[in-house]
Amino acid sequence: MNQTARLLTFSDGVFAIAATLLILDVQLPENDQSLAHQLVHLWPSYGAYAISFVVIGIMWINHHAIFEQINRVNRTFLVINIFFLLVIAFIPFPTRVLAEQLHGDARTAAFFYGLTMVLMAATYNALWFYAAHDNRLIAPYADPRVVSGISRSFRPGIPIYAVATLSALLSAWLAVALFAAIALFYVLESSLVGRTV
Amino acid sequence: MNQTARLLTFSDGVFAIAATLLILDVQLPENDQSLAHQLVHLWPSYGAYAISFVVIGIMWINHHAIFEQINRVNRTFLVINIFFLLVIAFIPFPTRVLAEQLHGDARTAAFFYGLTMVLMAATYNALWFYAAHDNRLIAPYADPRVVSGISRSFRPGIPIYAVATLSALLSAWLAVALFAAIALFYVLESSLVGRTV
Amino acid sequence: MNQTARLLTFSDGVFAIAATLLILDVQLPENDQSLAHQLVHLWPSYGAYAISFVVIGIMWINHHAIFEQINRVNRTFLVINIFFLLVIAFIPFPTRVLAEQLHGDARTAAFFYGLTMVLMAATYNALWFYAAHDNRLIAPYADPRVVSGISRSFRPGIPIYAVATLSALLSAWLAVALFAAIALFYVLESSLVGRTV
Amino acid sequence: MNQTARLLTFSDGVFAIAATLLILDVQLPENDQSLAHQLVHLWPSYGAYAISFVVIGIMWINHHAIFEQINRVNRTFLVINIFFLLVIAFIPFPTRVLAEQLHGDARTAAFFYGLTMVLMAATYNALWFYAAHDNRLIAPYADPRVVSGISRSFRPGIPIYAVATLSALLSAWLAVALFAAIALFYVLESSLVGRTV
Numbered sequence: 001m002n003q004t005a006r007l008l009t010f011s012d013g014v015f016a017i018a019a020t021l022l023i024l025d026v027q028l029p030e031n032d033q034s035l036a037h038q039l040v041h042l043w044p045s046y047g048a049y050a051i052s053f054v055v056i057g058i059m060w061i062n063h064h065a066i067f068e069q070i071n072r073v074n075r076t077f078l079v080i081n082i083f084f085l086l087v088i089a090f091i092p093f094p095t096r097v098l099a100e101q102l103h104g105d106a107r108t109a110a111f112f113y114g115l116t117m118v119l120m121a122a123t124y125n126a127l128w129f130y131a132a133h134d135n136r137l138i139a140p141y142a143d144p145r146v147v148s149g150i151s152r153s154f155r156p157g158i159p160i161y162a163v164a165t166l167s168a169l170l171s172a173w174l175a176v177a178l179f180a181a182i183a184l185f186y187v188l189e190s191s192l193v194g195r196t197v
Numbered sequence: 198m199n200q201t202a203r204l205l206t207f208s209d210g211v212f213a214i215a216a217t218l219l220i221l222d223v224q225l226p227e228n229d230q231s232l233a234h235q236l237v238h239l240w241p242s243y244g245a246y247a248i249s250f251v252v253i254g255i256m257w258i259n260h261h262a263i264f265e266q267i268n269r270v271n272r273t274f275l276v277i278n279i280f281f282l283l284v285i286a287f288i289p290f291p292t293r294v295l296a297e298q299l300h301g302d303a304r305t306a307a308f309f310y311g312l313t314m315v316l317m318a319a320t321y322n323a324l325w326f327y328a329a330h331d332n333r334l335i336a337p338y339a340d341p342r343v344v345s346g347i348s349r350s351f352r353p354g355i356p357i358y359a360v361a362t363l364s365a366l367l368s369a370w371l372a373v374a375l376f377a378a379i380a381l382f383y384v385l386e387s388s389l390v391g392r393t394v
Numbered sequence: 395m396n397q398t399a400r401l402l403t404f405s406d407g408v409f410a411i412a413a414t415l416l417i418l419d420v421q422l423p424e425n426d427q428s429l430a431h432q433l434v435h436l437w438p439s440y441g442a443y444a445i446s447f448v449v450i451g452i453m454w455i456n457h458h459a460i461f462e463q464i465n466r467v468n469r470t471f472l473v474i475n476i477f478f479l480l481v482i483a484f485i486p487f488p489t490r491v492l493a494e495q496l497h498g499d500a501r502t503a504a505f506f507y508g509l510t511m512v513l514m515a516a517t518y519n520a521l522w523f524y525a526a527h528d529n530r531l532i533a534p535y536a537d538p539r540v541v542s543g544i545s546r547s548f549r550p551g552i553p554i555y556a557v558a559t560l561s562a563l564l565s566a567w568l569a570v571a572l573f574a575a576i577a578l579f580y581v582l583e584s585s586l587v588g589r590t591v
Numbered sequence: 592m593n594q595t596a597r598l599l600t601f602s603d604g605v606f607a608i609a610a611t612l613l614i615l616d617v618q619l620p621e622n623d624q625s626l627a628h629q630l631v632h633l634w635p636s637y638g639a640y641a642i643s644f645v646v647i648g649i650m651w652i653n654h655h656a657i658f659e660q661i662n663r664v665n666r667t668f669l670v671i672n673i674f675f676l677l678v679i680a681f682i683p684f685p686t687r688v689l690a691e692q693l694h695g696d697a698r699t700a701a702f703f704y705g706l707t708m709v710l711m712a713a714t715y716n717a718l719w720f721y722a723a724h725d726n727r728l729i730a731p732y733a734d735p736r737v738v739s740g741i742s743r744s745f746r747p748g749i750p751i752y753a754v755a756t757l758s759a760l761l762s763a764w765l766a767v768a769l770f771a772a773i774a775l776f777y778v779l780e781s782s783l784v785g786r787t788v
Contacts, residue, residue, distance in 0.1 A: 009206070009600070010651060013607030016210030020218065020286045021611065028294065035302040039294070039309055050283060057279035060207060061272075075652075079778050082648035086641060089611045097619065097630070105626040112630055187276050206403070213407025217415065217483045225491065232499040236491070236506055247480060254476035257404060258469075384473050403600070410604030414612065414680045422688065429696040433688070433703055444677060451673035454601060455666075581670050 004073055007081060008064075014085045015060040018092060022049050022056075025096035044102035047176070052095040054183045055117075056088060059124070069147055070131055071139035080130055084123040090116060098176070106172030114165025114175060121157035128154050201270055204278060205261075211282045212257040215289060219246050219253075222293035241299035244373070249292040251380045252314070256285060256321070266344055267328055268336035277327055281320040287313060295373070303369030311362025311372060318354035325351050398467055401475060402458070408479045409454040412486060416443050416450075419490035438496035441570070446489040448577045449511070450482060453518065463541055464525055465533035474524055478517040484510060492570070500566030508559025508569060515551035522548055595664055598672060599655070605676045606651040609683060613640050613647075616687035635693035638767070643686040645774045646708075650679060650715070660738055661722055662730035671721055675714040681707060689767070697763030705756025705766060712748035719745050 026045045028038050073081075094113040101109035131137040132151055160182060168175035223242045225235050270278075291310040298306035328334040329348055357379060365372035420439045422432050467475075488507040495503035525531040526545055554576060562569035617636045619629050685704040692700035722728040723742055751773060759766035 009603050010607055012206050013210060013604060014611050016207050017214055017608055017611040018614075019282075020211050020214040021615065023215075023286055023289050024218065024221065024615065026287075026290045028297075035294075035298060035305040039305070049287070053283045053286065054279060057282070061275055061279075078652055082645060082652075082778075085610075085648070086644045089614055089644065090617075090640070092614050093617045097626075100619075101626060108626040108630070209403050210407060213404055214411055216479075217408050217411040220412075220483055220486050221415065221418065223484075223487045225494075232491075232495060232502040236502070246484070250480045250483065251476060254479070258472055258476075384476075406600050407604060410601055411608055413676075414605050414608040417609075417680055417683050418612065418615065420681075420684045422691075429688075429692060429699040433699070443681070447677045447680065448673060451676070455669055455673075581673075 004067065004070065007073055007078065008067060011063060011081065011085060012060070014089055015056055015063070018089045019053050019056040019060075021092050022052050022095055025049075025092060025099060045099040047180070048095045048099040048102075051176075051180050051183055052091050054187060055179075056091060058183065058186045059088060059120070062124075065150065066128055066131065069139060069142040069150065070137045071141075072137055074137070077127070077130060077137060080123065080127050084120075084127050087116065087120045087123050091120070102172070102176075107168050107175075110168035110172040110175040110179075111165060113179065114161060114168055117161040117179070118158060118165055121161050125154055125157060201264065201267065204270055204275065205264060208260060208278065208282060209257070211286055212253055212260070215286045216250050216253040216257075218289050219249050219292055222246075222289060222296060242296040244377070245292045245296040245299075248373075248377050248380055249288050251384060252376075253285060253288060255380065255383045256317070259321075262347065263325055263328065266336060266339040266347065267334045268338075269334055271334070274324070274327060274334060277320065277324050281317075281324050284313065284317045284320050288317070299369070299373075304365050304372075307365035307369040307372040307376075308362060310376065311358060311365055314358040314376065315355060315362055318358050322351055322354060398461065398464065401467055401472065402461060405457060405475065405479060406454070408483055409450055409457070412483045413447050413450040413454075415486050416446050416489055419443075419486060419493060439493040441574070442489045442493040442496075445570075445574050445577050446485050448581060449573075450485060452577065452580045453482060453514070456518075459544065460522055460525065463533060463536040463544065464531045465535075466531055468531070471521070471524060471531060474517065474521050478514075478521050481510065481514045481517050485514070496566070496570075501562050501569075504562035504566040504569040504573075505559060507573065508555060508562055511555040511573065512552060512559055515555050519548055519551060595658065595661065598664055598669065599658060602654060602672065602676060603651070605680055606647055606654070609680045610644050610647040610651075612683050613643050613686055616640075616683060616690065636690040638771075639686045639690040639693075642767075642771050642774055643682050645778060646770075647679060647682060649774065649777045650711070653715075656741065657719055657722065660730060660733040660741065661728045662732075663728055665728070668718070668721060668728060671714065671718050675711075675718050678707065678711045678714050682711070693763070693767075698759050698766075701759035701763040701766040701770075702756060704770065705752060705759055708752040708770070709749060709756055712752050716745055716748060 026042065026049055028035075028042070031038070033041075094109075094116045098106075098109045098113045128150065132147060135147075138147055164175055164178035164182060167178055223239065223246055225232075225239070228235070230238075291306075291313045295303075295306045295310045325347065329344055332339075332344075335344055361372055361375035361379060364375055420436065420443055422429075422436070425432070427435075488503075488510045492500075492503045492507045522544065526541055529541075532541055558569055558572035558576060561572055617633065617640055619626075619633070622629070624632075685700075685707045689697075689700045689704045719741065723738055726733075726738075729738055755766055755769035755773060758769055
C-alpha cells in the first residue's frame with residue numbers, strides 16, 4: 001500500500017465509525033408515556049441522526065473527490081488530515097446535545113452544533129487549500145478546471161455554516177432547517193466536486 | 198483505488214460496525230435476581246441481537262452480490278447508498294427497543310422494528326433498481342440472467358417485511374417469528390443472488 | 395476485489411471493532427473510595443479486557459491462517475462465517491459480566507464466559523472443517539501437511555474450553571486462570587498454525 | 592493480501608476505532624446549570640479528547656513509518672503488535688478518567704494516564720526493536736540511515752513519558768501540559784520518522 005491508500009483506509013474508518021456511532025445517542029427517555037408516544041416524540045433525535053449521518057457521508061464523498069486530484073501526501077498534510085478527522089469524530093457529541101435539547105435550550109445546542117460545522121468546514125478547507133496551493137500535492141494528470149472547480153465549491157463552506165450558526169441566536173428551528181438545507185443542497189447539487197465523482 | 202472499491206470500503210465499515218455495536222445494547226437489568234436467572238431471562242436480547250446481526254450480515258452478502266454486476270458508480274448512486282447505509286446503521290436502535298420491550302409493549306416495539314426493515318428493503322431496492330434500470334451501471338460482462346434473477350429476488354422484500362410488520366398489530370411474537378423466519382429464509386435460500394456468491 | 399478479499403475486509407472489521415469495544419465496559423464504580431483505590435480495584439476489569447482482547451487477536455491471526463489455505467468461498471461458508479463473527483462480536487458482553495461479577499457471583503459469570511468460548515470454538519471448527527472436508531475450498535497450492543496440521547491444532551479447542559468452563563462450577567478463579575492460560579498458550583505455542591503465519 | 596497488508600488492515604481498524612470511540616466519553620454532566628455553562632465547563636473533556644486523538648493519530652502515522660522499512664512479519668511480531676494494539680485500544684479509559692477528574696483527583700488521573708502512555712511507548716519500542724534487531728524483519732531495500740534514525744527517535748519515548756507521568760505527582764496541570772506538549776512536539780517535529788512519511 002502506498003501512503004495515499006493508507007491515509008484513505010484510516011480516514012474511511014473514522015468516517016464510517018463516526019457515522020455509525022451516531023445511533024448510540026438515539027435513546028428512549030425514561031418517563032411514563034406509552035412506547036408509541038415516546039418513539040414518535042424522539043423525532044428530533046431521528047432528525048439530528050439523519051442530518052449528521054448525511055453530513056458525514058457527504059464529507060466522505062468529497063474527501064474522496066479531493067484524493068482524485070492528489071497523488072502524494074506529506075507530513076503536514078497528514079497532520080491537517082488528523083485535525084480534520086478529529087472534528088469529524090467529534091460530530092456525535094453536538095448531535096447528541098442537539099437531539100436532547102431540541103425541547104430544552106435549543107438555541108444554545110444549535111449554536112454549538114453550528115460551531116462544530118464551521119470548524120469542520122475550516123479544517124476541510126485547510127486540507128484542500130494546503131494541497132492545492134501552487135499545486136503542491138496535485139497530481140500532474142489532474143484537470144486544472146476540476147481543481148479550480150473544487151476550490152470554488154469549497155470556499156462558501158465556512159460563511160454558509162457561519163450564517164446558519166448565527167441564525168441559531170434568533171431561532172433554533174431556523175438553524176436546524178438551515179443545517180438540513182445545507183446537507184440537502186450538497187446532496188442534490190451537481191457541483192464540479194460531484195461531477196468528478 | 199477506484200470509486201467502486203472506495204464505496205465498498207466505506208460500506209463494509211458501516212456494515213461491520215453496525216453489526217458489532219449491537220452487543221452494546223445487550224445489558225443486564227438492575228434487579229435483585231440471581232445472575233444465572235438474569236442471564237437466562239435476557240434471551241429476548243440474545244434473540245434480537247442474533248436476528249439483527251444475521252440481517253445485517255445477509256444485507257452485506259447481498260450488497261456484494263450487487264457489486265458483482267456493477268462496474269461503475271455515479272453521484273446519485275453514492276447518495277442512495279448513503280441513505281441505505283443510514284438505515285443499516287439505524288438498526289441497533291429498534292433492536293434495543295425490541296429487546297427491552299419484549300416483556301413490555303412488545304407489539305409497538307415489533308411494529309417499529311418492522312418499519313425499519315421495510316425502510317431498509319425500500320432503500321435497498323432503490324439502490325439496485327437505480328443501477329439495473331436500462332443497465333445504467335451494469336457491467337458489460339454481467340450475465341443478463343443473473344441481473345434479472347437479482348431483480349426477481351429483491352422485489353418481494355418490501356411486501357414480505359410489510360406483512361411481518363402488520364402482523365405485529367396482532368401479536369408481537371408472530372412478528373418476531375416472521376422476522377427470524379425471513380432472516381433464516383435468506384440464509385438458507387439458494388437464490389440466484391446466493392448462487393452468484 | 396474478489397470474494398475472499400471482501401470476506402476478509404468484513405471479518406477484519408468485526409474483529410477490530412469487537413476488540414476495541416471491550417474498553418467501553420471498563421468503568422469506574424460509583425462509590426466513595428479514592429480514585430487510586432478504585433483504579434487499583436478495577437484489576438478484574440483490566441484482566442478480563444486483556445484476556446478477551448488477546449483471544450480476539452489470536453482468533454484473528456488464526457482466521458487469516460485459514461485463509462492462507464483457501465482460495466475460494468461459497469454461500470454456505472459465508473453463512474458459517476457470519477455465525478462465527480456473531481459469536482466473536484458477542485464476546486464483549488460476557489467479558490463485561492465477568493469483570494463486574496468477579497467480586498460477586500463469579501462462578502456463574504465465569505461459566506457464562508466459558509460457554510461463549512465453547513460456542514466460539516464450535517463455530518470456528520465448523521468454519522475450518524467445512525472448508526477442509528474433502529479439500530472443499532482448499533487451494534490447489536496448499537501444502538497437505540499444513541492443512542492437516544491446522545485440523546490437528548483446532549480439534550482440542552472445544553474440549554479444552556469445555557473443561558475450563560466446567561471448572562467454573564468449582565472455582566471462578568480456577569476457570570479464569572485456565573482462560574488466561576489457554577490464551578497465553580495460543581500466544582506462545584509454536585503450532586503449525588503459527589508457523590504458517 | 593499478503594501478511595503485512597493484513598496486519599495493517601487490522602491495526603488501522605483498531606487505531607481508527609479507538610480514536611473515534613473517544614467521543615463517547617465526552618458527556619454533559621447532570622446538573623442544573625445552563626447548557627452554555629455546561630458546554631464551556633466541559634473543556635477538560637475536549638482537551639483530553641483532542642490530546643488522545645492526536646496521540647493515537649501520531650502513533651498511527653509512525654506505525655506506518657515502521658512498515659515502510661519492514662517487508663515481512665513473523666508470529667512473534669504479530670503477538671507484540673497485538674499487545675501494542677491492546678494498549679492503544681485501552682487509551683479511551685484513562686482519557687475518560689482524566690476528563691472526569693480534572694476538577695477532582697486530577698493528580699491520580701494524570702498519573703494513571705501517564706502510566707498508559709509509558710506502557711504504549713514500551714510496547715511500541717518492543718515492536719520496533721524486535722523488527723530492527725539484526726535487521727530481523729527489515730526489508731533489504733530499506734535505507735540503513737532511515738532505520739537507525741527511527742531507532743534514535745523512538746528511544747526517548749519511554750523516559751519522556753515517564754518524566755511527564757512523575758510530574759503528575761507534583762501537579763496534574765503540569766503533567767497534562769507536558770502530555771499536550773509531547774503530542775504537539777511529535778506533530779511539529781521534522782524527525783527522520785516524519786521525513787520518511
